[in-house]
Amino acid sequence: xxxxxxxxxxxxxxxxxxxxxxxxxxxxxxxxxxxxxxxxxxxxxxxxxxxxxxxxxxxxxxxxxxxxxxxxxxxxxxxxxxxxxxxxxxxxxxxxxxxxxxxxxxxxxxxxxxxxxxxxxxxxxxxxxxxxxxxxxxxxxxxxxxxxxxxxxxxxxxxxxxxxxxxxxxxxxxxxxxxxxxxxxxxxxxxxxxxxxxxxxxxxxxxxxxxxxxxxxxxxxxxxxxxxxxxxxxxxxxxxxxxxxxxxx
Ligand code: 13P
Numbered sequence: 001x002x003x004x005x006x007x008x009x010x011x012x013x014x015x016x017x018x019x020x021x022x023x024x025x026x027x028x029x030x031x032x033x034x035x036x037x038x039x040x041x042x043x044x045x046x047x048x049x050x051x052x053x054x055x056x057x058x059x060x061x062x063x064x065x066x067x068x069x070x071x072x073x074x075x076x077x078x079x080x081x082x083x084x085x086x087x088x089x090x091x092x093x094x095x096x097x098x099x100x101x102x103x104x105x106x107x108x109x110x111x112x113x114x115x116x117x118x119x120x121x122x123x124x125x126x127x128x129x130x131x132x133x134x135x136x137x138x139x140x141x142x143x144x145x146x147x148x149x150x151x152x153x154x155x156x157x158x159x160x161x162x163x164x165x166x167x168x169x170x171x172x173x174x175x176x177x178x179x180x181x182x183x184x185x186x187x188x189x190x191x192x193x194x195x196x197x198x199x200x201x202x203x204x205x206x207x208x209x210x211x212x213x214x215x216x217x218x219x220x221x222x223x224x225x226x227x228x229x230x231x232x233x234x235x236x237x238x239x240x241x242x243x244x245x246x247x248x249x
Contacts, residue, residue, distance in 0.1 A: 004222060005162055005206050005229035006246045007038040007123065008236030009063060009091060010045075019045035023052040025239040030058060030246050035229065037246060038089050038123075039236070043077050050086035061089040061123070064097055067110045079118045089121040091231070093149055095168045099129075105148035112149055116157040123162045123208070123231060124149045126189070130169035138167070139188050146192050155197050162206045163189060164231040170211025172233060179220045179227070182209050186226035215244035222248050 014022065019041040030037055040061030041049045050060050066076035082090065092115065093108040108124070115122050126145035128138040146163065153161065165185050167177050177185075186207045194202035209221050210231035221227050235241040 002204065002206050002228045004035040004248070005038070005208055006035050006248075007061065007089075007091075007164075007208065007229070007231050008040065008242055009061075009094070009210075009231055009233050010039065010041045010236060011063065011096075011233055012042060013237055014041060014045060016045040016048045020048045020052055022237070022239060023049045023058070026058060026242065026246075027052060027056050029239055029243050031056065033057065033246055035246065035248075040089070040091055046082070046085045046087060054086060059088045059121070060086055061091060062087045063091050063094065065090045065092065065111055065115060067107055067114065069114070079114055079120065083118055083120065087120065089123060090115045091123045091125065091164075093125045093145065095125060095127055095166055095171060098125075099168065105145060108145075108149050109151050112161070113152060116153060116160055119160075121160045121162070123164050125164045125166050125210070125231070127164075127166040127168050127171075127211070133167065133169065138185060142185055142189055143192050146189055147196065150196065155201060158193075158197055158201055159204070162208060162229075163193075164208040164210050165189060166210035166231060168211075172212070174212050176212045176214075176217050176221070177209070179217075179224050182221060183224035183226050186224070186228075190226055213245060215241060218245040218248050 038059040038061045092111045097103045126142045128141040190202045193205045206228040208229040208231045213230045214235045
């Protein structure tokens with residue numbers, strides 16, 4: 001049985017003190033929660049939030065990471081620096097990184113392998129643009145991003161990978177994929193994992209949904225066979241809106 005993984009991606013929101021306040025509330029609210037949890041504040045809040053979530057059932061995530069361990073990379077943040085702050089999970093290949101900051105699959109794959117080689121868990125995001133969906137290319141895009149993102153990742157390291165299906169047209173727009181449409185892509189993506197790593201690995205792979213997931217649609221999405229959690233943006237920014245998703249049955 002796969003365990004739900006409910007994760008909050010706080011994106012570029014909250015100062016360190018605001019992040020500490022929200023993390024402190026979540027530690028209290030989710031302490032008996034039945035699922036796996038993660039919150040990913042901005043880099044600037046990681047140190048402070050790390051102290052709040054340390055030893056709790058909430059993992060500390062980062063939203064991105066450099067392709068390199070160290071060196072002349074102005075403005076980047078390295079895996080060594082993240083680990084030093086207690087980061088346990090890193091979100092890679094988010095659509096905002098792919099489309100706004102032009103990260104390609106090769107770059108994302110390099111980051112995935114670097115994070116795994118340092119023992120971090122990875123949430124690898126995949127998902128199609130609206131025009132790709134309308135052109136009937138959603139599966140093709142997700143397949144390519146999955147295969148290229150995971151190229152060279154060992155079966156053993158795959159155990160530390162979660163895939164997040166985030167249709168780009170559903171992110172921050174209030175439009176959610178229907179549970180049926182999302183489940184179809186999740187099932188298809190699980191099939192790609194089966195092809196790459198075998199059925200047991202595919203059955204164990206946690207695939208989150210992300211894109212306008214809220215208290216009122218989370219239950220229906222999570223009820224689907226292939227949807228194993230959520231990567232939540234807007235609704236993760238307040239305890240009141242995150243908690244009902246995080247405690248979904
Ligand atoms: P929203 O929940 O705000 O649509 O964001 C989803 C997302 O991009 C999480 O990574």
